[in-house]
Amino acid sequence: MMAEAQVGSRDQLQDSEKNSKTETTPQYQDTDAKMSSPTETERCIESLIAVFQKYAGRDGNRNSLSKTEFLTFMNTELAAFTKNQKDPGVLDRMMKKLDTNCDGQLDFQEFLNLVGGLAVACHDSFTRSQK
Numbered sequence: 418m419m420a421e422a423q424v425g426s427r428d429q430l431q432d433s434e435k436n437s438k439t440e441t442t443p444q445y446q447d448t449d450a451k452m453s454s455p456t457e458t459e460r461c462i463e464s465l466i467a468v469f470q471k472y473a474g475r476d477g478n479r480n481s482l483s484k485t486e487f488l489t490f491m492n493t494e495l496a497a498f499t500k501n502q503k504d505p506g507v508l509d510r511m512m513k514k515l516d517t518n519c520d521g522q523l524d525f526q527e528f529l530n531l532v533g534g535l536a537v538a539c540h541d542s543f544t545r546s547q548k
């Protein structure tokens with residue numbers, strides 16, 4: 418949630434520059450110059466937020482993925498992973514496991530657990546293949 422707030426406030430920061438203290442204006446300009454070209458990490462965070470919002474916004478609550486939205490996300494964005502699963506119940510079980518507060522929806526934190534888990538799995542297989 419913090420990352421979302423920081424990333425989202427980038428444009429607001431520039432808009433509210435006139436309101437900031439005059440003696441710190443040069444520092445604000447430096448900061449803005451850096452912020453106008455986000456780092457790769459910042460771009461990754463923005464991408465995660467954008468992709469979450471894209472699928473979460475399809476029906477109902479815009480801040481969470483329903484089961485249908487989750488399946489659409491998995492079959493679209495992670496089709497290579499999904500197609501490789503021989504067990505047809507794997508996505509159902511993933512949804513249940515990720516939905517830690519059991520409300521039938523994946524909020525952004527729960528979505529990040531999915532992305533984080535997949536990233537760890539990819540990293541593990543990558544480091545194994547380097548040995």
Ligand SMILES: [Ca+2]
Binds near residue numbers: 518520
């Ligand atoms: Ca949930």
